[in-house]
Amino acid sequence: MSVLLVIPARYASTRYPGKPLVELEGASGQKKSLIQRSWEAGVSVKGVDRVVVATDDARIKEACEAFGAEVVMTATSCRNGTERCAEALENVAEAYDLVVNLQGDAPLTPHWFVEDLIQAMNDDPSAAMATPVLRCDGRALNGFLEDRKAGRVGGTTVVFDKNRHALFFSKEVIPYTTRTYNNDEETPVFHHVGAYAYRPQALKDYLSWEECEFEKLEGLEQLRFLENGAKVHCVEVEARGRQFWELNNPEDVPRLQEMMSEMGIE
Numbered sequence: 586m587s588v589l590l591v592i593p594a595r596y597a598s599t600r601y602p603g604k605p606l607v608e609l610e611g612a613s614g615q616k617k618s619l620i621q622r623s624w625e626a627g628v629s630v631k632g633v634d635r636v637v638v639a640t641d642d643a644r645i646k647e648a649c650e651a652f653g654a655e656v657v658m659t660a661t662s663c664r665n666g667t668e669r670c671a672e673a674l675e676n677v678a679e680a681y682d683l684v685v686n687l688q689g690d691a692p693l694t695p696h697w698f699v700e701d702l703i704q705a706m707n708d709d710p711s712a713a714m715a716t717p718v719l720r721c722d723g724r725a726l727n728g729f730l731e732d733r734k735a736g737r738v739g740g741t742t743v744v745f746d747k748n749r750h751a752l753f754f755s756k757e758v759i760p761y762t763t764r765t766y767n768n769d770e771e772t773p774v775f776h777h778v779g780a781y782a783y784r785p786q787a788l789k790d791y792l793s794w795e796e797c798e799f800e801k802l803e804g805l806e807q808l809r810f811l812e813n814g815a816k817v818h819c820v821e822v823e824a825r826g827r828q829f830w831e832l833n834n835p836e837d838v839p840r841l842q843e844m845m846s847e848m849g850i851e
Contacts, residue, residue: 743819
């Protein structure tokens, strides 16, 4: 399959304006912007033919071109990353069998998360789209719960059926559990990793649907697929000792930097 990897990035984030250009300090003290670290995560993925940053902001475009990224300009009317990926696919003027959306706020996404996603789509030609999910250990789950107690929006969780088709995604922690878990203990909660793989037709279908109520309430673009009866295939990935977190709030910066330091990411 020919694969286009798109990294959507917008400057006007509601919770964190200018987020793509926020600098994160690595293990050696080197600082790189969030969008550069996300781009480096994207180009490390095997089996991808082209990596582009899709944005509507000249500041992000200039910053990306300075470190060598290809940029595709998209409209300010794009309401989320999936819509931006759909427009980017139209603007690159080349046909691809698969489009991968690697969200620009997830710089710790290991390359094998996306490679497993691409492989799953290759193995099942009937799958219109898929997304990776990671079983939380106690440390990750406790981090989610701390965020919610503090009134912060943390990572997204997901529940799925026995065929691994998503039932619901939420910024609340689902499923609910009364248990307390140790940091290294396995939990029943799955973290939704900020990446998707779509067939081009799935992106066209998405643009034809109206923004749905659950999507508006949760602020989660993938719920539009579920509300319209489309199946979202959840691909379980393995951490392999790596920690994973997105940058959702300013408070996440020290958390990400601590993780990079522990994992030796420059």
